Amino acid sequence: MLPAVLKKQMPKEVSEEFTVNRGFDGCLVLYPSTKWDDIRGDLKQLSDYDEGEREFKRTYLEYAIPVGLDAMSRFLLTQKLLDWAGLKKDVILVGVGEYIEIWDQKTYESRTKMSQKDFSTMAAKVMGKIKPHTSTDVP
Numbered sequence: 189m190l191p192a193v194l195k196k197q198m199p200k201e202v203s204e205e206f207t208v209n210r211g212f213d214g215c216l217v218l219y220p221s222t223k224w225d226d227i228r229g230d231l232k233q234l235s236d237y238d239e240g241e242r243e244f245k246r247t248y249l250e251y252a253i254p255v256g257l258d259a260m261s262r263f264l265l266t267q268k269l270l271d272w273a274g275l276k277k278d279v280i281l282v283g284v285g286e287y288i289e290i291w292d293q294k295t296y297e298s299r300t301k302m303s304q305k306d307f308s309t310m311a312a313k314v315m316g317k318i319k320p321h322t323s324t325d326v327p
Contacts, residue, residue, distance in 0.1 A: 209252040216290040223286045
C-alpha cells in the first residue's frame with residue numbers, strides 16, 4: 189500500500205501507474221511512470237552492439253513490471269520481486285526524491301545504522317561537492 193504521505197510527495201503529474209524494479213542496494217524501487225519513461229529513454233541510448241550494454245539492459249529490465257494502484261492505493265508485487273528483495277512481513281517505504289524504495293525492515297535498519305559522526309562524515313563527502321541553491325535557482 190502506498191501511504192498518503194508518500195503519495196502527496198510525488199509530483200502532481202504522476203498518475204496511478206508505476207513500474208517496480210529491483211534496486212541496486214537490495215531493495216525494490218517504485219518509479220512513477222514519468223520517471224520510468226526517462227529511464228527507458230536512457231536505456232535506449234545504450235548500444236545493442238556492445239555486449240556489456242546489452243547484458244546490463246537485459247539484467248536491469250528482467251524484474252521490471254508495471255503496477256497500478258487500486259482504489260485503496262494498493263499494488264501487487266510478483267513473488268519473484270518479493271523473493272529477490274527478501275520481503276516477507278515487515279516492509280519500509282522510503283521516499284527518495286523521484287522514486288520510492290521498498291525495503292525489508294530488518295535489512296533497511298541494518299544498512300542505515302550509523303553513528304552521528306559517520307552520518308556527518310558521509311554528508312560532508314557527498315553534499316560538500318554540491319553548489320548550494322538559492323531561492324532564485326529553483327524554477
